[in-house]
Each structure stands twice: as structure tokens, then as C-alpha cells.
Amino acid sequence: MVGPPRSTEEPRRRVDSEHPIGGEISDIVLGLFRRAQLQSLLGRHSSITVMAAFSFINGCLSIAIMSLAALATSQPLVFPSLGPTAFLCFFTPTTAPASPRNTIYGHAIGAAAGWASLWAFGLEHAGPALSVGVTWQRVFAAALSLGLTSGLMVIARAPHPPAGATTLIISLGLLPHLEQLGVLMFAVVLLVIQAIIINRLAGIPYPLWAAPQPSRPSAQ
Numbered sequence: 001m002v003g004p005p006r007s008t009e010e011p012r013r014r015v016d017s018e019h020p021i022g023g024e025i026s027d028i029v030l031g032l033f034r035r036a037q038l039q040s041l042l043g044r045h046s047s048i049t050v051m052a053a054f055s056f057i058n059g060c061l062s063i064a065i066m067s068l069a070a071l072a073t074s075q076p077l078v079f080p081s082l083g084p085t086a087f088l089c090f091f092t093p094t095t096a097p098a099s100p101r102n103t104i105y106g107h108a109i110g111a112a113a114g115w116a117s118l119w120a121f122g123l124e125h126a127g128p129a130l131s132v133g134v135t136w137q138r139v140f141a142a143a144l145s146l147g148l149t150s151g152l153m154v155i156a157r158a159p160h161p162p163a164g165a166t167t168l169i170i171s172l173g174l175l176p177h178l179e180q181l182g183v184l185m186f187a188v189v190l191l192v193i194q195a196i197i198i199n200r201l202a203g204i205p206y207p208l209w210a211a212p213q214p215s216r217p218s219a220q
Contacts, residue, residue, distance in 0.1 A: 018046050023091040024204060025051045033204030055090070058198065060084045065096040065194060066187050076180075077187040080163035081107070085188070088162065089195035093204055097160050099211040100192045106153055106160025107188045112183045113148035114170025128173035138172065145171035 015022045017095040030045035032054075044050050063078060085107070096102055097103045117123045119206055121137040121144075129138050145167040153159050166184070175184065199206035 003169055020046060020048060021051065021144070024093055025054065025091055027091060028093070028199060028202040028204055029054050031204060032094075032198075034203070037097045037199055055087075059086060060112060062191060062194060065192055067166035069187075069190060075186075079166070079169065079175075079184055079187055079191070081162050081169060082111075082187060084162040084165065085160070086195075088160075089206075090198070093195065093206045094211065095190055095198045096211040098195075099207050099209070100196070101207075101210040102158040102160045103195075104185070104188060105156055105158035106149075107166050108185060109152045109156065109165035110145075110149045111170060111184055112174075113152065114145040114167040114175075115178065115181060116210070117145035117148065117167075118173070120144065120175060121172060124176055126176075127177075128175060129173075130172070141171045142168055143200045145216035149168055158159075163207055 005155065007034075019026050026046040029051060033039075033045055041050070062082075066077040066082070066205055069075075085103060089103070092098055097106075118141055123141055123142045126132060146164055149163055149167040153163065166182050170181070175181065196206060196208065
């Protein structure tokens with residue numbers, strides 16, 4: 001009798017003494033400490049306090065990079081949906097949803113779906129829902145945008161949960177202009193570049209594009 005297949009999940013994703021909150025933050029912190037030759041801190045890489053401090057500093061850095069780019073280009077490069085993307089890229093960087101491919105495809109799909117939904121219901125000049133209120137057209141546009149985003153990410157095999165926030169930001173009228181979508185995608189690319197640099201410096205095998213496909217257990 002053949003037993004159930006053994007889990008192929010990497011140890012770094014377990015919840016244990018080395019990874020008390022799961023994910024790979026402690027591995028990133030450990031890699032950065034080793035890179036900086038901070039031997040006195042190596043034993044504390046899995047401390048909740050140390051990981052919280054890293055998340056705080058890295059979150060500030062993510063927004064600071066985009067804010068500086070916004071000042072230099074006079075473009076609004078700070079978008080709410082990039083916050084969960086940043087956390088995903090540094091909490092489980094080796095999973096498919098956090099890969100550059102899924103991040104870029106996901107936000108692009110969400111942006112296109114949100115913008116198409118605005119036009120489908122004649123809301124491209126209606127103003128943001130937070131200011132003018134919610135109408136039935138707005139409800140249908142938001143529902144359509146999220147449905148399209150979910151379905152198209154499945155078809156593209158590029159799931160990226162924060163893209164759901166992107167499409168709602170657009171379909172609710174906060175980013176109604178086509179040129180704003182280009183600015184959004186530029187900010188996404190900046191965040192992906194930061195994720196590549198920091199994860200690679202830490203020795204995490206963060207992909208340059210797509211995450212490697214998990215190997216399937218062989219038939220017994």
C-alpha cells in the first residue's frame with residue numbers, strides 16, 4: 001500500500017524556532033547579517049523583535065524609494081496596493097505569487113480590468129466614488145473589475161493577490177486616466193527591482209522572472 005506523498009515544502013516556510021511566524025523573513029535577515037558580517041547578531045535573526053525591525057525598515061525603504069522617484073519625476077508613484085505587494089515579496093519571496101512575473105502581470109491585469117470596467121459603465125469622467133458617492137454603475141464596475149482580474153490571472157497562471165486592490169482602486173475612480181496606469185506600472189517595476197536586490201543580497205533564490213515550477217511526485 002502506497003502512503004501519501006511526502007511534503008515538498010521547504011523548511012524555511014515552516015513555523016518553528018527558526019521561523020516563528022512562518023515565511024522567509026528570518027532567512028532574509030540571516031542572509032543580510034552574514035553579508036554585513038554582523039556575527040554578533042546572527043543568533044538573533046529569528047527574534048520577533050529583529051524581524052519586526054527589518055519589516056519596519058524595509059517598508060520605510062520601499063516607500064522612500066518610490067517617494068524619491070515621485071519627487072524626481074513629479075509623478076505620484078505611491079499606490080496603496082503596492083504595500084501588500086512589498087510584504088509578499090519579502091515574506092514569501094520564493095513563492096510564485098511573489099515572483100517578478102506574477103507581480104508585474106498581476107498588477108497589469110488588474111489595471112487593465114479596472115480601466116475597462118470604468119469605460120464599460122461610462123464612469124471614466126464620473127470622479128472617485130469616495131467623493132461623488134456609490135451608484136449602481138459603480139457597484140457593477142467594481143464587481144466586473146475584480147471578476148475580470150481574478151479570471152484573467154488564472155488564465156495567465158499569474159496569481160498575485162494585491163492586484164485585486166489595484167483593480168478596485170481604478171474601478172472606484174481613484175485612477176481614471178490611462179497615463180496614470182503607466183505610472184502605476186513603473187512603481188511596480190521599481191518595487192520588483194528592490195525585491196530582487198535585497199533578496200539576492202540575502203542569498204534568497206528570488207527569481208529574476210518566474211518562480212521555478214514545483215516538481216511533481218513520481219507515480220509509484
